Amino acid sequence: MSGGSYYVPATSKWPILGSLAMGVMMVGGGTWLVHGAVGSPLMLAGLVGILAVMVLWFRDVIRESMAGLYDAQMDRSFRWGMGWFIFSEVMFFAAFFGALFYVRTLALPWLDGEGAKGVTALLWPDFSASWPLLDPPDSRISGPAETLSPWQLPLVNTLLLVSSSITLTVAHEALKMGERQATHNWLFGTVLLGTCFIIIQGVEYYEAYHHLGLTLEAGIYGSTFFMLTGFHGLHVIIGTIILASILLRIRKGHFSGANHFGFEAAAWYWHFVDVVWLGLFIFVYVF
Amino acid sequence: MASLPPKHRLQSSAADSAATGQHEHHRPRGLMRWVLTTNHKEIGTLYLIFSLTMFLIGGVFALVVRAELFQPGLQLVQPEFFNQMTTMHGLIMVFGAVMPAFVGLANWMVPLQIGAPDMALPRLNNFSFWLLPIAFTLMLSTLFMPGGAPNFGWTFYAPLSTTYAPPSTTFFILSLHIAGISSILGAINIIATILNLRAPGMRMMDMTLFVWTWLITAFLLIAVMPVLAGVVTMMLMDINFGTSFFNAGGGGDPVLFQHLFWFFGHPEVYIMILPAFGIVSVIIPTFARKRLFGYASMVYATASIAILSFLVWAHHMFVVGLPLVAELFFMYSTMLIAVPTGVKVFNWITTLFRGSISFEPAMLFAIAFVVLFTIGGFSGLMLAISPADFQYHDTYFVVAHFHYVLVPGAVFSIMAAVYYWLPKWTGHYPHLRLSQWHFWLSVIGVNLTFFPMHFSGLAGMPRRIPDYSLQFADFNMVSSIGAFMFGLSQLLFVVIVIMCVRGGKTAPAKAWDGAEDLEWTVPSPAPLHTFEHPPQYRPVEH
Incomplete structure (x- = not known):
């Protein structure tokens, strides 16, 4: 130095x-x-x-x-930069998860008359709290007829994203060992898995809008559902584009076994998107 | 070291240009020099000029408010426009004036204080700055839109800012998104710079307090600006796409808005004061000619304040109908903040104790900061007492409190920083007599403006209302006179800065005889490129 x-x-x-x-x-x-x-x-x-x-x-x-x-110092600057950027993304999702938890555990029971305050229950005396909220307090807002079962398409999507994280790690290990063809193939598989996820998410949205009455306007369940899965889906799209760009760079002969931060940054981002999905699967779909 | 060949072309051309003075062959000239610059000093200057411009615009809005409140009754403006003025004053001052001023100071001084040649990510730095004029042009343009500018106060509580908002609110949300992106990217840059570009031999605990406070501030920014982005996105969706986040009829909750907003908003308060602590902790030792008392405790106190800032947000919401346990938790956690803050105030005073003190303009502002910020801190403690807050809430007492911490707090620290570092920036000392005039007019004006607000607030005068009952007339008249005195004396500040840029008493490299930090080892004015080869840092025991 x-x-x-x-x-x-x-x-x-x-x-x-x-x-x-x-x-x-x-x-x-x-x-x-x-x-x-x-x-x-x-x-x-x-x-x-x-x-x-x-x-x-x-x-x-x-x-x-x-x-x-x-030089090595520039490389460290990029690493700090990407790391803190991902932290900022974590906090962005935290706001939406926070809204979900607040509504489910505090706001809706209060609307139903729970707690010492009680006055909020006077607004809609007939309202009873439940989650998923199918009957919003105001009758002018129609809730969803039903919600998506987590054990069908969402489970498939979970398996897709988790395996994509594994294939990406295998690609990374291959890159570190200098096996470029293997890197290329495993990375290609990762991009494919990401693309499948996006398509299935699209199918799920179609189902929700056209058969379940689950829309953005369907009260707080629709709001939290679509904003959380929507922003996550947007991040999957961005992550897939990033990984596809990395794939192109691999084809062009970029990166070496020792020096490939572009690849690593993309991988960090992808794993972050994967972890957010696990949170979504648990708290939006299952519970 | 000198015999090593340059590693690459860019670096060698930069090194050559430094060797031949400040001339560079390929540098864009004129306006494009500023538009394309990646230099931390030029970007710092841009930030400071932008901030000063916003400070004057936001100041004019404040004077509209104070002119209307000079006498009871409606005189000058419509109530609707009055609301727009209070809202825009707050938004412009918080996001356009104070935050960019600190980022500008960080741009200038963090690399100089850690022995770095520039920020870690210089192009990102340029991007961060140029987003700001775009964001605030958009925000100010809402004043000319049908229905007028945002009129719901700078805290933009739902449903005032959703169901009952003017159409321009959508544009306001988008402008806040741009400003937020700018802040996040700027903070990432500052963190990467501090963690990665310190001179060899400089440990974390060797850094100046200004660098330390900015490191922690940058962490706060990255943690909470995305939450602000999230909450304004929910507003955008509620307004335009029929979601129910803040609509109880759909199962949402307007109080949710307040929780999310203040989870951002309270750390935001510390984002606006921690760098001020850092500035004062650098200036007081210089003019007391003593080392800072309790360096390590200052660092730990700053970190404690930052951590606590995530646990106190609901003290802004005591009257909204929180469960009792929440009232108690947020009351006690808020009071805890007085402990690390007290550590800081006592350390500053102890640094002064038996010092060889001189009262240069920077020191005047720093000492006024310690006294007047502490007044604001104490009124904050009063507000922290939940049962008492039921009386104070949304009165002028709150206005007095946060203006004491923000104007003679944050703004005075920025003034102090400018007077302290102007010799390093321009090579000239600011005009002494005029600076002293500026200080005394400011300190008298600020107290005339805000001290009477304690009384009118305790007596029950509500915030954000263009008219008031007759018994508040005298206090308000004094406040308005003070506000115009403070506002007009800032024109003197502009004159002083312009005079200092154009000439004045020449400053040596070490412009203040008690100044010990690394920035005073480079010439005054600091050449465009400094520390292109890392200086060997010799640690001093704190």
Whole structure:
């Protein structure tokens, strides 16, 4: 360390373009929500802009990494950065899990008259608390007819995601031993498992909307169900895209047995998404 | 070390440019220099300029409020607009002025204090900054939207902010998302910098208190900004997609909003004060010409405050109808915070004890911080007493409390930091006489504004109402006069900073004779690139 010097990267135009694209997307999205369809082209343009900036920004980083510009210290900065980013994601999901637990264990029983306060029970005297909540207090809000059984598609999805974490670990071990063909194949399997998960989740949503009356508008059960599984599904989609990009890099001959943080970061993210799913399976589907 | 060849092109070009002064061949010039910069000093400057701009805009909103409250009755603005002003004042000051000011100071000073050449992730740093002007342009634009800007207070409680909100609320939510992304990325960068880029030989317990407090603040930011993102997302869904998170009719609960908001909001309070503690802990030893008393206890106290900050959120909600056990738990846990905070105040005082004290402008602001922040801390203890809070809640007493910790607390510490480090940034000392005028006008103005609010609050004057009953007229008139005095004297601050950038008494590398930290070993003004080769750090025993 003592003889080394720090790495200072060159300037880049991607951050400012990314900020502008983010602004365009948010203005477009807000306009779409408040004033209707006029905003959607703007929102899509912003989204495409953000995706383009991400591709180009990562391309620069990959090029610099391949050129050997990054030292061990830069590698550690990336590791801290990715680790804390995943922690921030954990806290984002924690907010939604917190909402779920609060509603189930406190808010609904209180609405039913439990506890010393009791006055909330006067709002809807006929309301009785239950979970899943099929009959919301206000009759203008219709709850779901029934909820999804955890032991059908959700169980399949659990098996898919858990095995995808295993195949990813096997791919990582293969990469460390320099067996690139095996790495490629196991990683390809992981991407396939992720894709299957997304498709099955889509089927499940279709079922929920068209046969069960389980929608975003179906009271607090629908709200927590779709926001938790929806944000998780979004993360699976993002994780699958990341893993697919890593697969492309493996094909191009990137990464070495000793130096492959891009791969590891993707794996960290994927395992995080897997752990969130286990929480969802237990607290949203089973109990 | 010098004989080693540069490891790569970028580094050698940067090293060459440093060797030939501050000139660089490929650097963009003019506006693009600022738009594309990845330099921690330039980004720090951008943050500070942005923060000052927001401080003045948010200040104007506050003066609209105080002008309306100068006399009882409705004089100047419609009640609807008054609500928008109180809301936007709070949002702009919290998210646009105080937080970016501390991030700007961290950008400038953390690398200099740990002997790093820059932030760990410089391009991400540029991204973090440029998200802010976009977020706040969007937030301010809600003032011109049909139905007006958000009008439900800076805490945006549901259902005021969902069922009964103006249409612009959706845009406000999205702007808060952008600002939140900026904060999270900035905090990740600061943590990575502190953990990974310290000069060889510098242990964690060798770091200055400013670096320590920022490390802990960054942790708090990463922990709670996503919760804010979550709660505003729930609002967005309730407003636009028919979910029932905060709608009891669908089985949700408006109180859930308050829990989630304050789980973010209380650590947020410490996000705005821990870096202030760090600044004061650096400035007081310099001008007392003594080492900081109780360095290790300061670090542990900061960490304790951060941990406790996750366990006290419901003290903002004592009157919402919590179970008794929750009232008690949150009352006692809140009072516990007085212990580590007391450790800090006593350490500052003990550092001053038998010091060889001089009263430079930075020191004036730091000492005023210790006294006036402590007043705010004590009124906080009063508010922590749950049964008493039933009287204080939503009165001007609360307004007095949090303005004492935020204005002569956080804002004074930022002023102190600016006066302390301006010689390092510009190479010039700020104008002494004008700085002293600025200090005395500010300290008198701030107390005129906020001290009477204790009395009007205890007597029952409610917050966020544009009219009041006649018996509060005198207190309010004094508050309004003080507010305009404080507000106008900040124009003097702008003048002082501009004068200091343009010229003034030349400052040496070590601008203050009691200053010991690493930033005073580099020239004043600090060249664009510093510590490109890590300095060997010699530990000092604290």
